[in-house]
Amino acid sequence: MIVTSRHEPVRRVRGLPTYPASLLAGAVLVALSACNQKQQAAAPVPQPPPEVSIVTVAPQPIPYVRDLPGRVAPVRVAEVRSRVSGLVVKRLFEQGSQVKEGDILYKIDPAPYEVELASAEAALARQEAALTLTIQQAERLETLLTKQTASQAQYDSAFAARKQAEAEVAGAKATRDRARLNLSWTDVRAPISGRIGRALLTEGTLIEKGTTGVLATIQQLDPIYVDITQSVGELNKLRRDLASGELSRLEHDAANVHLIMDDGALYPLAGRLLFSDVTADPSTGQVTLRVQFPNPHDELFPGMYVRARIKQGIDSDAIAVPQQAIQRTNDGKAEVWVVKVDDKVMLQPVEVGPVVGQNWLIRDGLKPGERVVTAGFQKITAGMQVKPVDVSPPADQAELKPRDADEADVAAPAQPASQVR
Numbered sequence: 001m002i003v004t005s006r007h008e009p010v011r012r013v014r015g016l017p018t019y020p021a022s023l024l025a026g027a028v029l030v031a032l033s034a035c036n037q038k039q040q041a042a043a044p045v046p047q048p049p050p051e052v053s054i055v056t057v058a059p060q061p062i063p064y065v066r067d068l069p070g071r072v073a074p075v076r077v078a079e080v081r082s083r084v085s086g087l088v089v090k091r092l093f094e095q096g097s098q099v100k101e102g103d104i105l106y107k108i109d110p111a112p113y114e115v116e117l118a119s120a121e122a123a124l125a126r127q128e129a130a131l132t133l134t135i136q137q138a139e140r141l142e143t144l145l146t147k148q149t150a151s152q153a154q155y156d157s158a159f160a161a162r163k164q165a166e167a168e169v170a171g172a173k174a175t176r177d178r179a180r181l182n183l184s185w186t187d188v189r190a191p192i193s194g195r196i197g198r199a200l201l202t203e204g205t206l207i208e209k210g211t212t213g214v215l216a217t218i219q220q221l222d223p224i225y226v227d228i229t230q231s232v233g234e235l236n237k238l239r240r241d242l243a244s245g246e247l248s249r250l251e252h253d254a255a256n257v258h259l260i261m262d263d264g265a266l267y268p269l270a271g272r273l274l275f276s277d278v279t280a281d282p283s284t285g286q287v288t289l290r291v292q293f294p295n296p297h298d299e300l301f302p303g304m305y306v307r308a309r310i311k312q313g314i315d316s317d318a319i320a321v322p323q324q325a326i327q328r329t330n331d332g333k334a335e336v337w338v339v340k341v342d343d344k345v346m347l348q349p350v351e352v353g354p355v356v357g358q359n360w361l362i363r364d365g366l367k368p369g370e371r372v373v374t375a376g377f378q379k380i381t382a383g384m385q386v387k388p389v390d391v392s393p394p395a396d397q398a399e400l401k402p403r404d405a406d407e408a409d410v411a412a413p414a415q416p417a418s419q420v421r
Contacts, residue, residue: 052376054339054388055325057366059317062356065309067260070228070291072304074219078192080105083185085209086112088201095198099190099218106188106215108207113183120179124172131165138162194220195298219302224295226259226271228308229286235276238313256311257291262304269294273310319366320359325374326352336366337373337380339388345373345380 086108093105138158144150190196197217207213259267271293280287291308293300300306327335327347338348350365366372371388373380380386 049343049385049387050376050379051387051389052337052339052345052380053374053391054371055321055374055392056390057319057321057362057368057370057372058392059319059368061314061316062318062320062361063311064313064315064354065311065356066230066234067307067309068228068230068289070226070259070306070308072300072302072306073225073227074194074221074302075223075225075292076192076194076220078190078194078218079214080188080190080196080216080218081214082106082108082188082207084108084113084182085207086110086186088203088205088207088215091199091203093196093199093216095196095216097196099193099196101190101193103190104187105190105196106201108186108188110183110186113179113186117176117179117183120172120176124169124176127165127169127172131162131169134158134162134165188215190218192218192220194218221298221300221302222295223292224300224302226257226291226293226300226306226308228289228291228310229281229284230276230289231286232280233285235287257293258309259293259300260307260309262306267293267299267306269296271308315361319362319368320356321362321366321372322374323355323358323360325372326350326360327377334360337377338366339371339373339386342385343388344383344385347382 088106089109090107091105092107093099093103099105138155138161141150141155141158145152145155195218197219199216201207201213201215257271257273259271261267271291274290274292276287276289289310291310321336325336327337329335333349334352335347335349337345339345348365351363353361353363355361371390373386373388374391376386
C-alpha cells in the first residue's frame, strides 16, 4: 500500500516504483547543476602576465678603469758614505727612524784632521808674515824710486816678491780651508730627509780612503712613487680614442689612481699620474707609467707589489646594463631581453664592451629609452606579454663605480692625452 499526501496525485507505472512528481523534479535540477559545475571547471582561467624586473637604458658618464701591476719605489734614495778615512767612533741615529737633511749620523775620529788643520793654519800665518815683509820692502823701494835713490830693477824685484807672497798666502788659505773641510766631514751627515734603514757599519770600523763602503741608506717615502706597466697596444688605442673623441680627457693633475693592497684592501689616498715612459721594454712590449701617492703613515714600502686601479678616461655618453641582463647564445654571442612598447618581450643581439663595476658596457645594439629585462627570465618566452617593474637606479646614483679587481683584466684602457707622452 502506498501512502501519499492528500494533495499530490500518484502515478502508477507497471513494474516501476511510484514517486511523487516534486521529488522527480528536484532530482532533475540537481543533475543539471552538477553538469554546469563540471563545464565551468573544465573551462581554462586566464592568467595575468608575469612580472619581470627591467632597467631603462640611459646614457651616462662612465670612467674607464684599468687594473695594472706595479712596484712601489721611493722618491729619493741616498746612500750614506764617508768622504774621509778614519775610525768610526760613534753612531748617532736610531735604525729605521726618520732623519732630516743635515743630521749627524756617524762621527769619525777627528784627531788627525784637527792636527792637519792646525798645521795648515800655522803655514798660513807664516806666509802672511812673509807677505807683510815683502809689502813693506816694495813700498820702501817705491819711495826711494821717486827720489831716484833706487833703481827700477830693484823696485821691480820687490814688487814681484810681493805678488809671489800674496799667491803663497792664497795657497796657504786654500790648504787651511781643505783641512777645515776634512775636519767637518768627520761628522757624517744625512744628505736628504727621509727614513733611514739599518746601520751597515758599527763603531770601531776603519774606513779606508777610496773605498765604497755604505754606512746606511736613506729613502724619502712621503710622497712615494708606484711604477706600473701597460702594454704599448693599449696605450696606442687609448690615444686613438682620445683623439677621435670617443673618450673624454680627465682634468689636468686629477687624482685618478687608486691602489689595491696585497690583501685586497683599497689604499685610502688617491694618486696622480705623472708621466708615461717613452721607451718600451723589448722583452715584454710594455711601457712604465709613474704615479705619485701621498704616504703620510708609511703604509707603502719600496719594493712592495701592488695593483693600481687607474682611471684613464671617461666615456661621457656610455650605455651600460647589469651583468645579469646579458644572455649568451650557443655560439657565445651576447643578447638581451627587451620589452617593447606593447609590453611584449623580444630577444635582441648586442655588442658588449668591458665590465665596469657590476655592469656591462654596451657598444652597439641598444638605444636610450629601451627597457631591458634584468630578472624573471625563466617565466618568459619570445613574444609573451609581461608586466614590467622598473628597477632603474636614481639619476644621482647612475654613475658606475670601478669594478672589483679580480675582473679588471677585461676593462678597456684609457688615459688623458695630456698625460700620455
